Amino acid sequence: MHRLRHLVFIALFGSVALAARAQYAAPPSDLATDLCACMGSIDAGASDHEFDLAVRNCLNTVFDRHSHEVLWLLQRYPDQGRKMYLLGQLLGGELDRTCGQYPLVKDRLRLLLVPGPAAPPST
Numbered sequence: 001m002h003r004l005r006h007l008v009f010i011a012l013f014g015s016v017a018l019a020a021r022a023q024y025a026a027p028p029s030d031l032a033t034d035l036c037a038c039m040g041s042i043d044a045g046a047s048d049h050e051f052d053l054a055v056r057n058c059l060n061t062v063f064d065r066h067s068h069e070v071l072w073l074l075q076r077y078p079d080q081g082r083k084m085y086l087l088g089q090l091l092g093g094e095l096d097r098t099c100g101q102y103p104l105v106k107d108r109l110r111l112l113l114v115p116g117p118a119a120p121p122s123t
Contacts, residue, residue: 039105051112
């Protein structure tokens with residue numbers, strides 16, 4: 001399950017466009033609303049590690065709380081191979097449209113995905 005949630009994490013904050021069949025879809029409002037509220041409570045001044053953990057905690061908490069809605073979305077697109085990735089794309093699209101704090105969270109997480117400078121070799 002950790003691996004699947006990692007795919008959702010990547011899909012939510014990646015720059016890949018929605019799958020063509022899912023462009024018009026929107027997740028149930030309670031799911032997106034609760035995820036937005038949780039992300040709004042994340043401390044922007046937290047360290048990168050703490051910020052990453054807080055976002056993952058939001059995903060875990062909201063997915064657990066709204067598991068029936070998550071299943072509904074996954075069943076809506078049975079032909080998709082990477083269901084959790086699609087779920088991330090759907091939620092990311094909805095959050096882009098409806099969640100004011102989402103762009104700030106997304107931008108911060110994108111910075112975390114960029115590798116830092118390599119440490120100089122020790123001699």
